[in-house]
Amino acid sequence: MYRAVIFACCSFLAVSLMAQNANDYVATAPGGEYFSDQNVRVQFFCSLQKDVVEAQRDSIAALYGWYLDIGGKSPLSCLRSAEVPLPIAFNWLERSRRFGFNDAEILNQPLEDAPVAVTAWVPPGFESLLEPQVTRADVFFGGRRIGSYMLIYTPDRVEFQNPELIVERLPDLLEPARVMQSLSGALDPNSVFACGLRGTMGCGELQPTPTVAAVIFDESRFRVDVFVSPEQLAVRSAGVQKFLPPSSAQWSMMQSLYLAMSGDVSDPAAVYSLAGTNTIAWRENRLVTDLNYSDDDLDIDEFALQRDYEGLSYRAGYFNTDSSLLSFGYGGSMRGISMGTSIDTRTDLRQSAGNEITVFLSSRSRVAIYKDGRLVSAQNYDAGNQIIDTTALPGGSYDIDIEITDASGRSTVETRFYVKSSRLPPKDESEWYFELGEATEAIADEVLRQPDGDWITRGGYSTRLSDTIGIGGGLAAHKDETMAEFDLFNIGRYHELQTSIAYSDNDAYGVNLNSNFSVDRWSMAANLRYVDNAHYDNDINPDLTRSLLGNSLTQGSLSLQRSTDFGYFSLQARYNDRFAQEELKTYTFRYTAPAYDFFGSDLYGRVELSKENDDWLALFTVTLRIDDGNFSYRVEPGYRQDYIADTDDYEDEPSLELNADWQDGDRFISDLRLNANAFARPDISGVSLGYDHSFRYGRIRSEVEHIDRNGQKTDSFNLNASTSFIVTDENVAVGGQQQSQSAVVINLDGQLEGVWFDVLVDKRPVAYAIAGTATVVTLRPFETYEIELRARGNGFADVQGDVRSVTLYPGNVVDLSWDVAMVDVVFGQVSLPNGEPVANAVVGGIPGFSVTDEYGLFQAEMKQGTSELTFQTREYSCTVAVPEYRGRAGVASLGSLQCE
Numbered sequence: 001m002y003r004a005v006i007f008a009c010c011s012f013l014a015v016s017l018m019a020q021n022a023n024d025y026v027a028t029a030p031g032g033e034y035f036s037d038q039n040v041r042v043q044f045f046c047s048l049q050k051d052v053v054e055a056q057r058d059s060i061a062a063l064y065g066w067y068l069d070i071g072g073k074s075p076l077s078c079l080r081s082a083e084v085p086l087p088i089a090f091n092w093l094e095r096s097r098r099f100g101f102n103d104a105e106i107l108n109q110p111l112e113d114a115p116v117a118v119t120a121w122v123p124p125g126f127e128s129l130l131e132p133q134v135t136r137a138d139v140f141f142g143g144r145r146i147g148s149y150m151l152i153y154t155p156d157r158v159e160f161q162n163p164e165l166i167v168e169r170l171p172d173l174l175e176p177a178r179v180m181q182s183l184s185g186a187l188d189p190n191s192v193f194a195c196g197l198r199g200t201m202g203c204g205e206l207q208p209t210p211t212v213a214a215v216i217f218d219e220s221r222f223r224v225d226v227f228v229s230p231e232q233l234a235v236r237s238a239g240v241q242k243f244l245p246p247s248s249a250q251w252s253m254m255q256s257l258y259l260a261m262s263g264d265v266s267d268p269a270a271v272y273s274l275a276g277t278n279t280i281a282w283r284e285n286r287l288v289t290d291l292n293y294s295d296d297d298l299d300i301d302e303f304a305l306q307r308d309y310e311g312l313s314y315r316a317g318y319f320n321t322d323s324s325l326l327s328f329g330y331g332g333s334m335r336g337i338s339m340g341t342s343i344d345t346r347t348d349l350r351q352s353a354g355n356e357i358t359v360f361l362s363s364r365s366r367v368a369i370y371k372d373g374r375l376v377s378a379q380n381y382d383a384g385n386q387i388i389d390t391t392a393l394p395g396g397s398y399d400i401d402i403e404i405t406d407a408s409g410r411s412t413v414e415t416r417f418y419v420k421s422s423r424l425p426p427k428d429e430s431e432w433y434f435e436l437g438e439a440t441e442a443i444a445d446e447v448l449r450q451p452d453g454d455w456i457t458r459g460g461y462s463t464r465l466s467d468t469i470g471i472g473g474g475l476a477a478h479k480d481e482t483m484a485e486f487d488l489f490n491i492g493r494y495h496e497l498q499t500s501i502a503y504s505d506n507d508a509y510g511v512n513l514n515s516n517f518s519v520d521r522w523s524m525a526a527n528l529r530y531v532d533n534a535h536y537d538n539d540i541n542p543d544l545t546r547s548l549l550g551n552s553l554t555q556g557s558l559s560l561q562r563s564t565d566f567g568y569f570s571l572q573a574r575y576n577d578r579f580a581q582e583e584l585k586t587y588t589f590r591y592t593a594p595a596y597d598f599f600g601s602d603l604y605g606r607v608e609l610s611k612e613n614d615d616w617l618a619l620f621t622v623t624l625r626i627d628d629g630n631f632s633y634r635v636e637p638g639y640r641q642d643y644i645a646d647t648d649d650y651e652d653e654p655s656l657e658l659n660a661d662w663q664d665g666d667r668f669i670s671d672l673r674l675n676a677n678a679f680a681r682p683d684i685s686g687v688s689l690g691y692d693h694s695f696r697y698g699r700i701r702s703e704v705e706h707i708d709r710n711g712q713k714t715d716s717f718n719l720n721a722s723t724s725f726i727v728t729d730e731n732v733a734v735g736g737q738q739q740s741q742s743a744v745v746i747n748l749d750g751q752l753e754g755v756w757f758d759v760l761v762d763k764r765p766v767a768y769a770i771a772g773t774a775t776v777v778t779l780r781p782f783e784t785y786e787i788e789l790r791a792r793g794n795g796f797a798d799v800q801g802d803v804r805s806v807t808l809y810p811g812n813v814v815d816l817s818w819d820v821a822m823v824d825v826v827f828g829q830v831s832l833p834n835g836e837p838v839a840n841a842v843v844g845g846i847p848g849f850s851v852t853d854e855y856g857l858f859q860a861e862m863k864q865g866t867s868e869l870t871f872q873t874r875e876y877s878c879t880v881a882v883p884e885y886r887g888r889a890g891v892a893s894l895g896s897l898q899c900e
Contacts (some may be wrong), residue, residue, distance in 0.1 A: 134840055134874065136849045137222040141170055148849075150842075151224065152874075157186040158217045158224070166226065172233050179232055182212035194218035243310045244345045244782060247283040248806040252813035254279050255725040256739055256778075258392075262368055262378040265704070265715035271368075273375040279741065281811030284309045288811070294374055300448045301333065301372075308782070308809060311429065313342035318440060318449060322433050323398075325460030327500035327512040328485055328531075329476035329548050331398050335451050336437015340460075343426065344782040357388050357416055358557070358574070359402060364679065364686070366716065369393070370401040372442070378718045380688065380703060393418060409707075409714060415578060417529055417555060425470050430463035439478070439546065454478050454546060460485075468492055476548050481506050483548040494519050508533035508549045521563040528556040537579050551579035568592040587611045601626045614645030621655075630667070634659040655681045669756055669768050670695035671737075675703075684709045694737040696768070696775060698723030724778055730815045735776035737767055742781040742808035745774050746789075750820035754794035757820075761785050768792075771820050781810040789818060796890045798823045798847040798863055823847065824887045827859040828894035830871055830880060838878065838899050844870035871899055 132152045139149050146169040150161040160166060163183045173179055193216045195204045206214055206227045213232070216225045256277045263270025273294040280287045290302035304317030315338040322338060323331055359367060359381075367388050368378040377392045393400065400418045405411045425431040435458045438451035455478060462472030472487040483504040490497040500512040510531040517524040531554075536547040559572040574586040588610045595602040602625040610617045621638035635658055642651040657679040664672040675690035688705035701720045707713065724736040724743060731745050746759055748771040758765040759777050762785055769775040769789070779785060784807045791797040798821050806814045830838045830852060837856030842849070845868060850860035852871065862869075862882075869880045878899035885892045 132840075132874075134842060135222060135851060136842070137217075137224050139166055139169075139224045139226060141226045141228075146170070146226075149224075153189065153217060153219070156189070158189045158215065159186050160184070170226065170228065173228070174232055179213045179228060182210075183215070183226070187215055189217035189219075190214065191217055191219060194220070194223075242346065244347050244809075245784060245807045247809045247812055249281065249283060249808070249812035249814045250729065251280075251282045252811065253727040254281070254741070254743060254811055254813055256736075256741070257723055257725065258739060259719065259721040260375050260377060261717070261719040262366070262375065263717065265717055270717075271375055275374075277741070279811030281809070281813075283812075284809050286809070286811040292374055297444075298447050299442060303448065306810070308342055308345050311341055311343075311345055312339070313344070313433075314339045320394075321435055321456075321458060322460075325431060325433060325462050325472055325487075326458065326474045326476065326485055327487065328502035328510050329458055329474070329483055330439065330456050330478070330546070333440045333449055334435065334437035334456060335440050335449075336435060336456075338433065338435040338437075340433025341429070341431045343431070346426065347784070357390055357400075357402070357418065358572070359386055359388060359404060359414070364406075366405045366718070368403040368405075370403065371398065373401075376400075377720070380705065380718070390418070409709075414576065414584070415581065416576070417553075425462045425464050425472070430461065431472075432459070432461045434459045462487065462489075478546065478548070480546070481548050483508075502549060504548055506533075506535050506547070508535065508547065510549050523561045525557070525559045527558075528554075530554050530556075553578040565594070567594050583613075585611075585613055598624065616643040617641075630663050630665050632661045634661075653681045653683070655679065669770075696737075696770075696773075697735045699737050724776055726776055726813050728813050728815055731774045733774040733776050736778035738778050740778040740780050741810045742812045743776055743778045744785075744787060744806060744808075744814045744816050745776055747774055747815060747817040748772065748789075748820050749817060750822075752795070752797055752820060752822055755791055755797045755822070756793050757789040757791055757797075757799070760788045760790055765790070779808055781808050781812065783808060787816060789820075794889075796823045796825060796861060797821065798861065822864045823861045823890075824864060824885075825859065825891045826862050826885070826887075826894050827857070828897050830856045830858065830897040830899050832878070832899055838871050838873065841871040841873045844872060869897075 132154050134150065134152055136148055136150050139146055146166070149166060152159045152161065160183060163180060166183060167173070167176055167180045170176075170179065190206060193204065193206055195218065204216070204225065206216060206225075210227055210229055213226065213228045215227065218224070256279075258275045259272070260275075261270055261272040263272075271294075273292060275293075276291045278289040278291065285305070285307045287305055288302055289300060292299045292301060300318070302317075302319050304315050304319040306319075307314045316336075318333065318335050319338065320333050321329075321331060322340065323329075364380065366378060366380050367386070369376045369388065369390070369392070371393065377389065379389060381388065388402070398418060399415050402414045402416060403411060404414070435456075437456065439454045439456050440449035440451050443450050456476070457478075458474070458476045460472065460474030462470060464470040468491050470487075470489040472489070474485050474487075476483045476485075481504050483502055485500060485502040488497075488499045494517060496514075496516045498512075498514040500510075502510045502512075508531070510533075511528065512530075513526065513528040515526045517526075531549050531552050533547055533549050533552050536549075537552050554575065554577045556576075557572065557574045559570065561568070561570045563569075568591070570588075570590045572586075572588045572590075574584070576584045588608065590609075591607045593605045595604045597603075603623070605620070605622045608617070608619040610619075618641045619638065620640070621636050624635045626633040626635075636656070638655045638657070640651075640653060640655060643649070644651070657677070659678075660676045662674045664670075671694040673690075673692040675692075676688070677690070678687040679685065684707065686705060686707040688703055690701075690703045692701045693699065699722050701718075703718045705716050707716070722736075722739045723734060724739075726733045726743060726745060728745065731747070733745050736743060746757075746767075746769040748757065748769055750771050752771040755771070757769045757771075759767040759769050759775070761777070761779065766779075767775060767777045777787075784805060786803050786805055788803045789799050791799065799818050804816050806816070808814065830841075832838060837854065838852055839854045839856060841852045841856075843851065843858055843860050845866055846860045846862050848861050850858055852858040860869075866882055868882055871878050871880065880897045880899050883894060883897075885894055
């Protein structure tokens with residue numbers, strides 16, 4: 001029988017929470033009371049069932065943080081003495097009984113009457129486990145790693161070799177000397193509070209709070225957590241930096257390129273657009289040139305000097321107007337100056353939003369988005385109500401044209417108003433901006449937009465009245481018109497509301513409303529934009545060549561969704577009536593059944609009923625989704641009925657769609673995805689192939705589709721490609737898997753075979769790098785990133801250099817370099833000339849950490865070409881010449897070594 005003694009100190013409240021289980025575990029001393037606020041001693045008497053514990057070895061290691069393995073057959077596990085809250089003791093006791101400690105019990109006894117705790121025990125022949133061990137451990141304070149330091153430990157004591165180095169890294173100490181004294185010498189390891197391989201209730205917290213300082217030593221993870229009394233720490237601010245730090249870059253040039261093409265294979269006159277943003281940057285300053293080439297026409301949409309720093313933004317040149325604080329007013333481009341606040345450089349808040357664009361598709365269709373007459377993106381979507389991808393659209397508020405081409409080749413174009421902006425201002429700072437300049441317009445055969453002589457002034461202001469309410473307003477004026485706007489923003493627990501009202505001296509007015517409501521499983525959204533501008537529509541005032549409110553329009557949507565255990569229900573109504581365009585009314589009901597487990601696959605159904613003006617569509621589909629490793633398959637039979645009002649025809653047709661998707665996983669260094677889709681209906685069938693490849697030099701997405709409609713065949717394609725061209729003091733590079741406005745260039749110095757590196761950005765892999773080449777990693781600007789490398793491949797590699805922190809502004813490119821080398825995992829046995837093993841010695845001359853055991857055996861990662869190793873014990877230091885060795889798969893034996 002093995003014994004471990006645990007102290008506990010808890011309040012009456014903590015104990016009472018466990019009262020329902022107390023009688024199951026607690027034996028009360030005669031005349032004593034269990035519910036007491038006095039300090040008590042909790043004692044375990046554990047009998048070990050070897051076969052049960054052997055089967056639960058991993059669980060015991062995770063629970064207690066350590067176990068002793070005797071001959072590989074009889075693992076022992078005991079709790080050391082400590083003071084813990086009684087609920088933690090109950091938790092340990094309950095788990096102990098699961099592991100075979102059937103005789104475990106808790107004795108309630110006053111602390112001053114408790115016997116002295118027993119010391120750790122090991123069987124004869126294993127006494128070396130109780131001797132002092134030397135190791136390097138990671139030291140944490142407040143959950144943050146402050147370094148790695150040498151220490152000496154036994155089962156009952158731990159001692160820092162250089163405690164002064166640790167105290168230097170502890171922040172806000174009022175009495176460093178006193179903390180230094182408290183962390184010097186032999187310390188109680190408090191190992192029962194360690195979380196081990198898997199956390200338990202209350203782990204990682206020291207009870208009671210130390211008078212000055214104390215530690216928790218987790219031997220299983222070589223981790224030490226330092227705790228300092230609150231009385232020894234100065235009061236500090238929240239520590240949230242308000243503004244983004246200064247840029248990490250010097251000068252750089254970054255050219256982002258994006259190609260979009262769409263058309264028929266047989267028609268050489270495909271629609272295409274080559275867009276690019278050239279940014280020449282120096283720290284927080286930049287010269288931005290926005291280029292577009294389409295239909296043999298080159299346009300420069302933006303050519304401006306810009307600066308963003310500590311909450312302020314400045315622009316001068318040709319640029320698009322700021323729509324972040326005004327819902328109405330001139331939203332085009334101008335030649336002039338602009339300045340105002342910007343939340344982009346605020347690090348304590350992030351808010352941005354773009355409204356969803358939903359379209360109704362009667363069949364599988366190609367949806368293309370145009371801004372200012374240029375193709376922005378194109379993608380195929382299935383029939384029904386679809387939310388289209390608007391990630392490629394820039395910030396601001398403007399009209400976009402949505403071109404829908406169905407399977408029969410019929411095209412329709414709908415104009416929508418789109419906005420992407422931040423609305424509710426920060427609580428501690430109002431937002432404002434001011435712009436002055438001449439309006440510009442695109443003119444054929446002119447590269448740069450030309451001013452039209454109409455000077456425009458715009459300004460806006462927004463402030464927060466409370467945590468949930470903000471107000472704002474603004475003015476806009478040109479030679480023929482002046483407009484004023486008032487805004488109200490309100491965000492509550494269950495709703496978001498944005499309202500804007502505008503009026504101009506030309507008797508035009510507008511209302512804009514965006515709202516979202518959510519209660520339990522119900523959600524509702526209502527959006528409305530209304531403009532009444534009859535003078536401009538009907539040319540009542542011939543001198544009015546430009547209106548700040550634009551043409552009259554009514555655009556609105558109302559949606560209601562409900563998620564239940566029986567499926568997902570949604571109702572939606574949309575209305576769009578614009579000057580000189582056809583009125584559109586759309587109503588939709590959709591029900592999606594919950595997924596059913598069908599032999600390991602997902603099976604679910606969907607019902608949709610839609611009405612657009614006088615046309616009707618009823619759709620029923622059943623979907624079977626199968627996942628098989630890197631492959632996924634979708635089988636979707638369906639039935640649809642259409643009513644077309646223009647021809648007074650009904651169409652009833654079954655349908656079948658098959659889809660196969662393959663992703664490479666870790667097969668290739670790059671990311672490759674292939675897709676095949678086929679569909680068939682009585683009068684039309686088609687097949688499409690998709691290709692999506694992200695690699696070091698950019699990203700390519702393409703799709704080809706073949707349609708056969710009653711013998712009339714058409715072939716169409718979509719192509720989207722992107723990359724970046726970068727120039728810095730140290731590099732000229734091409735690449736980047738994603739489009740963005742800033743980047744880092746990874747340089748790996750060294751020769752490696754069969755090894756590459758994941759580039760981790762904030763612990764997340766975003767790209768890969770190869771030694772001897774420059775790798776471009778594009779990243780979002782106005783952020784601070786932590787960047788590190790992780791080796792992959794068929795060998796072992798060492799990276800010289802820790803985590804790098806970089807702060808990026810638009811156009812910034814930062815060069816980052818690491819020295820890399822191949823390493824072998826070597827093992828051997830080292831002894832002194834007299835044959836005595838070099839025991840418990842720290843191995844030097846290697847990039848990592850390793851220590852010999854009591855027999856002089858060691859294992860370490862060693863750089864190829866290393867000539868000697870050193871071994872340091874508490875008594876002496878010696879050196880070993882590395883012999884020639886032959887490795888296999890990166891692993892080699894050095895044999896028996898003699899340390900001189």
